Amino acid sequence: MAILQFTNDFVYLYPLFMAYVWMIGGLVFYWRRERRTKLPEMESYPFFSVLVPCHNEEQQIEETILQLLQLDYPSYEIVAVDDGSVDRTAAILKDLCSRHERLRVVYLIENQGKAGALNAACLAARGDLLLTIDADSLLDSQALKWMAWHFSSSPRVGAVTGNPRVLNRTTLLARIQTGEYATIIGLIKRAQRLLGKVLTVSGVVAAFRRQAVISVGMWDTDMLTDDIDITWKLEKRFWDIRYEPRAICWVLVPETLKGLWRQRLRWSQGGVEVLRKHRDIWGDWRQRRLWPVYIEYVFSIIWAYTFWTFIIMWLVQTLFNVTFPVRFVPPIPPRWTGAVLAITCLLQFAVSAFIDRIYDKNLVKYLFWVIWYPFIYWMIGALTVVVALPKTILRKRGTRAVWVSPDRGIDKL
Numbered sequence: 001m002a003i004l005q006f007t008n009d010f011v012y013l014y015p016l017f018m019a020y021v022w023m024i025g026g027l028v029f030y031w032r033r034e035r036r037t038k039l040p041e042m043e044s045y046p047f048f049s050v051l052v053p054c055h056n057e058e059q060q061i062e063e064t065i066l067q068l069l070q071l072d073y074p075s076y077e078i079v080a081v082d083d084g085s086v087d088r089t090a091a092i093l094k095d096l097c098s099r100h101e102r103l104r105v106v107y108l109i110e111n112q113g114k115a116g117a118l119n120a121a122c123l124a125a126r127g128d129l130l131l132t133i134d135a136d137s138l139l140d141s142q143a144l145k146w147m148a149w150h151f152s153s154s155p156r157v158g159a160v161t162g163n164p165r166v167l168n169r170t171t172l173l174a175r176i177q178t179g180e181y182a183t184i185i186g187l188i189k190r191a192q193r194l195l196g197k198v199l200t201v202s203g204v205v206a207a208f209r210r211q212a213v214i215s216v217g218m219w220d221t222d223m224l225t226d227d228i229d230i231t232w233k234l235e236k237r238f239w240d241i242r243y244e245p246r247a248i249c250w251v252l253v254p255e256t257l258k259g260l261w262r263q264r265l266r267w268s269q270g271g272v273e274v275l276r277k278h279r280d281i282w283g284d285w286r287q288r289r290l291w292p293v294y295i296e297y298v299f300s301i302i303w304a305y306t307f308w309t310f311i312i313m314w315l316v317q318t319l320f321n322v323t324f325p326v327r328f329v330p331p332i333p334p335r336w337t338g339a340v341l342a343i344t345c346l347l348q349f350a351v352s353a354f355i356d357r358i359y360d361k362n363l364v365k366y367l368f369w370v371i372w373y374p375f376i377y378w379m380i381g382a383l384t385v386v387v388a389l390p391k392t393i394l395r396k397r398g399t400r401a402v403w404v405s406p407d408r409g410i411d412k413l
Contacts, residue, residue: 025191225270
């Protein structure tokens with residue numbers, strides 16, 4: 001009974017504890033490294049190659065490329081890769097390439113997956129610095145300058161992850177994600193950066209030192225999430241990875257439950273794959289700074305399984321009047337514990353709204369919607385982890401991870 005009660009308390013206390021870790025870490029990061037918003041002075045700007053992997057992107061690719069052509073940066077090129085698209089993506093890129101000298105295009109006949117497309121773009125790139133961006137995203141004009149400063153400040157910097165912000169906000173799911181990207185993703189990256197290691201760079205927008213990418217063998221084509229894997233490969237080789245919140249990129253997020261499920265399941269599978277692939281860090285004392293990140297992710301998996309186990313036990317208790325040593329309460333509507341978590345969630349959003357007010361002046365409008373995060377996203381997120389673990393274990397190693405076009409919102413902007 002004591003073990004059951006302890007596990008029941010863990011379901012409640014673990015997210016509560018981590019929320020305050022992220023809030024404190026985010027505030028300290030902001031105070032020490034973020035509150036001064038003036039661009040650092042640089043004598044010269046290194047050449048950037050902006051890599052844009054594309055697969056069936058006809059609805060958005062032209063706007064993305066045209067936005068990239070207007071960046072406030074003196075020396076850069078754009079390398080787009082059409083990865084076996086079956087729509088008009090290749091034709092659109094060919095037309096854009098004929099009209100803009102800064103753009104070059106690589107055409108792959110068959111779908112090689114995002115990692116394969118990035119490898120092709122990396123080999124074709126001329127710059128010592130690489131920026132990877134999704135083909136449906138809009139990069140802020142100042143983003144390259146903010147990232148370039150990090151690489152110039154230290155030769156140990158191998159990657160800089162940017163700050164994705166939600167562009168489409170027309171549905172409840174999108175509005176919740178607006179709060180999630182600020183209150184969860186943003187604060188976590190700030191806190192992890194303070195602790196020394198980040199779990200992952202942003203797959204939407206991240207910059208890399210080409211030397212660092214090549215030193216770790218570039219992107220592995222058999223990993224479902226190229227961003228998490230390349231992060232761990234770089235950190236295991238002791239490259240420094242930084243978070244730059246002022247490198248803003250506007251992204252389209254899923255606005256249907258099916259699209260959200262597919263996205264989060266891929267994220268969960270990628271995380272489990274990385275844990276399996278990089279478990280050798282425990283045999284190397286030099287990798288000790290990665291241990292807390294590994295442990296935290298393992299705990300999140302344990303929490304997901306525990307969360308759904310207790311929900312099932314509550315259903316059995318309620319429907320069949322089965323008596324357990326511990327009385328389970330319904331997850332919805334919330335009792336006092338749920339109210340504490342909801343208040344913590346609102347507090348977390350308030351902290352992020354204070355920090356991110358200079359990046360997104362309308363963020364406060366979405367304060368109400370974030371209260372739904374624990375009741376909707378926790379269940380979806382936890383369930384994807386439960387499904388992802390056996391799928392990852394059973395997945396054949398070495399299988400190429402190809403991609404399909406994701407859900408990019410009901411209103412294509």
